Amino acid sequence: MSSExxxxxxxxxxxxxxIPIINQGSSNCYEYNQDGRKVRERYWHVLNLGCRGKILFSRDDIEKTAKYFEAINEDNKGLxxxxxxxxFKTGELERWILSGIKSALTVEEYHDAGNRVLVTDCSREPYKTVYVKTTDQLLEALGNFKGAKEIHVGFLDSRHVYRPFQRKVRPVKEREKFYVLRGIWGYFQRYRGQKVFFTSVLSDRSVRKFSTEKPLKPSAYFAEGFLLI
Structure with a gap:
């Protein structure tokens, strides 16, 4: 049985x-990549099966589209x-489509990440394709192709899309005080390879500091001969 x-x-x-765009392909259709390998097909297309020709969707339209595809999934499990x-489990496909709203990017953001956004008039051959870099160019291309029976919006790479790299910055919590282990050999520095290293200098770089007292208590090695300061 063939599946999408x-x-x-x-x-x-x-x-x-x-513009809701998804990447899909049939489970029994193949194509050849740039290396000559036979791989399963993939292609980008606008998610407008229930409303052919529609390109721009409001949030309400996407919610209706998500429910439409969820109903198809429930009636034809495995399709x-x-x-x-x-x-897809019950409700999973609808949530997946709605997640596209949160991860949506502008044409400028896709272009800066290394993608090529294309608008193609597929009404008749030869197809007319316009490469757009900004939102204004996208709207202009859609206006020029107004009245066409079939308009395709997607990416040049039919298999992948690149997204901007986002570095996660974790907030640094300022502690009121830290705990330091002190023994008869000095201040605890590090524990490595069954050996414990100490230092006689109480400084930020040389001494191992702990934010709470909790991680120190389970350690049997430090149960005797050490003090918390």
Whole structure:
């Protein structure tokens, strides 16, 4: 039985509206990549099965589309899959589509991350393709293709999309005081390879400091001969 595998989701944010784009492919269709290897097909397309020709969606439209595809998934289990060997659980496909709103990026953000956003008029051959770098260029291309029976919006790379790198910065908590282990040999520095190293200098770099007293108590080695200061 053939299934449609939904690999990835990449919404384009256009003002207060979105272009819902997903990456999918049939489980029994193959293509050849740049290295000549036979791989399963993948392609980007606008998620407008229930409303052909529609490109720009409001939040309410996307919620209706998510419920529409969830109903299809419930009526035909196994038709839509997140991978070849897995099925969407009840409500999972709807949540997956709605998650595209939170992760939506503008054309500028996709372009800066290394993607090429394309708008193609697929009404008749030869197809007309426009490469856009900004939201204004995207709206202009959609305006030029207004009235076309089929418009495709996607990425040049049919298998992957690059997203901006976001470094997670963890907030640094300022402690009122720290705990330091002190023994007859000096201040505890580090424990490595069944050996304990000490230092006689009480400084920030040389002494091992602990934020709380809790991680020290389970240690049997430090149960005797050490004091907390």
């Amino acid at each position: 595998i939904l690999y990835d989701i990449a919404f384009i944010e256009v003002g207060e509206q979105y 839509l899959r997140p991978s070849r060997y897995m099925e």
